[in-house]
Amino acid sequence: MAKHGKTYLEAAKLIEADKFYEPLEAIELVKKSARAKFDETVEVAVRLGVDPRKQDQAVRGVVVLPHGTGKTKRVLVFAKGEKAKEAEAAGADFVGDQDVINKIQQGWFDFDVCVATPDMMSEVGKLGRILGGKGLMPNPKAGTVTFDVAKAVQEIKAGKIEYRLDKAGQIHAPIGKVSFDAEKLAENFKALVDALNRAKPAAAKGVYLKNIAVSSTQGPSARINVTGQR
Incomplete structure (x- = not known):
């Protein structure tokens, strides 16, 4: 099990590990719990109900985040x-x-x-x-x-990002920086989830969006209520 420092453990107290939050509330908690000395990236992790070994269940695409990522790409x-x-x-x-x-x-x-x-x-x-x-x-x-x-x-x-299913059946994507307003991060989050829903493979059966969590680069994660995102 990974060991965390005192700063991380203090930040983790702000988030209930077993609670599922609405997106905006989860993002606000992630912003509050970010303690690094740099402007951390806010990242989303989504576990999908697909088989990454099967080509007809591959999930890959792009989405333009309405408020960008906070990083200007060369x-x-x-x-x-x-x-x-x-x-x-x-x-x-x-x-x-x-x-x-x-x-x-x-x-x-x-x-x-x-x-x-x-x-x-x-x-x-x-x-x-x-x-x-x-x-x-x-x-x-x-x-x-x-x-x-x-x-x-x-x-x-303008902030287009690419998302791709990994071997564990997860999608990892940035939605901005901790310095962004929570509302803007929430709008970027919605744009990403909407894109994932549109990209659902026809071969996927059962629950598609299984788990969603949001975190900052060095901070604890907050779990999101998936029901409202389908």
């Missing part, structure tokens, strides 16, 4: 010609084609998200092992392989 776009100009105009931090591919092969990774136009994927695919290992490979399901590079960049900058 966006790299693989594009040529007019599409490269569109990406630059939309606010992409880095834009290029073979020149950028060469830099990455030499160990450059000063970016958080990659977007690519479909015609660039034959070249970008050569970086599969490098980008894939870091979770940075552009993917159509995540909306990062597209000719509409301007929209992709704008959404990422």
